[in-house]
Amino acid sequence: MKILVTGGLGFIGSHTVVALQQKGYEVVIIDDLSNASVDVVQGIKAITGVQPTFYQIDLREKQAVFDFFEQHTDLAGVIHFAASKAVGESMAKPLLYYENNFFSLINVLSALQHYGIKKFLFSSSCTVYGQGEVMPITEEESIKSALSPYGNTKQVGEEIIVDLAKVFPLQAVLLRYFNPIGAHESGHIGESPLGVPYNLIPYITQTAVGIREYLSIYGQDYDTPDGTCVRDYIHVVDLADAHVRAMEYLIQEKNQQQVEAFNVGNGQGYSVLELLHSFERVSGLKINYKIVERRPGDVDKAWANTDKIQRVLGWKPTKTLDDMLASAWKWEQKSRNNNN
Known part of the structure; x- marks a missing residue:
């Protein structure tokens, strides 16, 4: 079976491509290389x-999208990662996020409807919940006003999919994941943002190798045990496995609803300082950091209730926080050695 993975050279996309290929699927990738390398x-x-x-296709260009689908009418399903994805950057560049995330999604869904391709997996996010009221967050948590343009694109993206399913027999899964980190154990792929990273882990690893002078920790006055933000971190290989299971759930037509949402996380919250100390433990290094002002758009705390995905898809996380950070550090060292 042939699966299209948009944004398939990105961090999560590339690990999902590996997991799909290891299960015997034929994979086709679309990526515009705006935040990934052809390597x-x-x-x-x-x-x-x-x-x-x-x-290499810019999914904002509708004709290019339809030209691609005209050549690949035999797709069994589509996994849609292609989107700008940093909360902080979205606060500074809201129109970029609305243009990129909405146009690409709408063009892909338009092509699915036109060519009758019904299996669709959407890369959503825990940001759709805003600041959750009860921890851990379940899929029944009320959807509140998004705290960032990025979160808003995921909220509205889910609504677009639900609305399309009312008029087209789309079968869709929305995977709302928490904070993906780590790298493939082989060291061949990992998180490689172009330019200055917006995500925490590559900033830590780049500080560790001396590319960044220090790590900025945004705020130490949140309503958390040590004052820094608390997040649920999930290993990217575990997350890739969740995507394969969700796509097989759709292909095997086990879904009970046209559109269904699942949380994907470890089910445990760690603060930024706890994460930093874990990295120092596995790397044997001390990281230079500074506490700076809060960053707009950040919630105090968020971690997942994963009962539903464990029950329905038989998925559960396998990696500890130390495992995740050790793999990220291995990837950073290997990629730096390869570039020197």
């Missing part, structure tokens, strides 16, 4: 022995 194709091949088909 990732070779990293995927090094792990799986199979080079996925890759198309």
